[in-house]
Amino acid sequence: xxxxxxxxxxxxxxxxxxxxxxxxxxxxxxxxxxxxxxxxxxxxxxxxxxxxxxxxxxxxxxxxxxxxxxxxxxxxxxxxxxxxxxxxxxxxxxxxxxxxxxxxxxxxxxxxxxxxxxxxxxxxxxxxxxxxxxxxxxxxxxxxxxxxxxxxxxxxxxxxxxxxxxxxxxxxxxxxxxxxxxxxxxxxxxxxxxxxxxxxxxxxxxxxxxxxxxxx
Ligand code: PGA
Numbered sequence: 001x002x003x004x005x006x007x008x009x010x011x012x013x014x015x016x017x018x019x020x021x022x023x024x025x026x027x028x029x030x031x032x033x034x035x036x037x038x039x040x041x042x043x044x045x046x047x048x049x050x051x052x053x054x055x056x057x058x059x060x061x062x063x064x065x066x067x068x069x070x071x072x073x074x075x076x077x078x079x080x081x082x083x084x085x086x087x088x089x090x091x092x093x094x095x096x097x098x099x100x101x102x103x104x105x106x107x108x109x110x111x112x113x114x115x116x117x118x119x120x121x122x123x124x125x126x127x128x129x130x131x132x133x134x135x136x137x138x139x140x141x142x143x144x145x146x147x148x149x150x151x152x153x154x155x156x157x158x159x160x161x162x163x164x165x166x167x168x169x170x171x172x173x174x175x176x177x178x179x180x181x182x183x184x185x186x187x188x189x190x191x192x193x194x195x196x197x198x199x200x201x202x203x204x205x206x207x208x209x210x211x212x213x214x215x216x
Pocket of ligand 1: 009140144145146147148176177178179197198199200201
């Protein structure tokens with residue numbers, strides 16, 4: 001049985017009170033790698049809750065500064081993130097669209113993440129060139145994000161395989177885009193797919209618990 005990565009991307013949602021309720025309601029067992037990516041403001045409390053309650057959940061941030069520590073108002077750098085998280089999402093299509101992130105910026109962010117000892121989860125929309133050192137990629141076709149219209153498992157598997165063929169350093173490719181408890185299994189059972197990145201369906205603790213428990 002292969003072990004899957006299941007990433008919850010809360011995007012710009014939840015207050016600290018709402019995050020606490022979600023963590024209280026989560027019902028998941030050990031086995032797969034569950035990674036919660038909340039807003040920066042929620043990382044500290046989430047970390048404490050996870051440790052105190054011995055939850056099988058790791059943390060990731062949703063972004064990272066392309067710079068080291070210094071005079072960059074509003075930015076959160078890799079070492080600051082490392083205090084709380086092990087993973088970092090980089091290059092999500094919403095950042096590329098709303099904040100005009102370019103491939104060059106994404107490369108800089110990946111570099112900073114690796115320097116800080118974080119694991120980058122690099123989001124791509126197609127079979128792209130992935131920077132050296134990045135071992136986890138999330139294939140997220142724009143048409144599937146937040147639309148209720150996921151890619152087919154067969155096509156996602158094909159893209160995942162091609163990403164690995166093009167980038168021999170990439171060992172894990174996740175699929176993201178309208179993943180739910182109803183379709184998770186069809187993606188994770190594909191040969192080249194190593195897990196999923198879940199947006200909307202991760203906001204509800206019961207639905208996310210079902211997603212995790214439906215993997216196997
Ligand atoms: P979605 O988002 O699950 O709401 O489609 C996925 C993502 O943006 O990572």
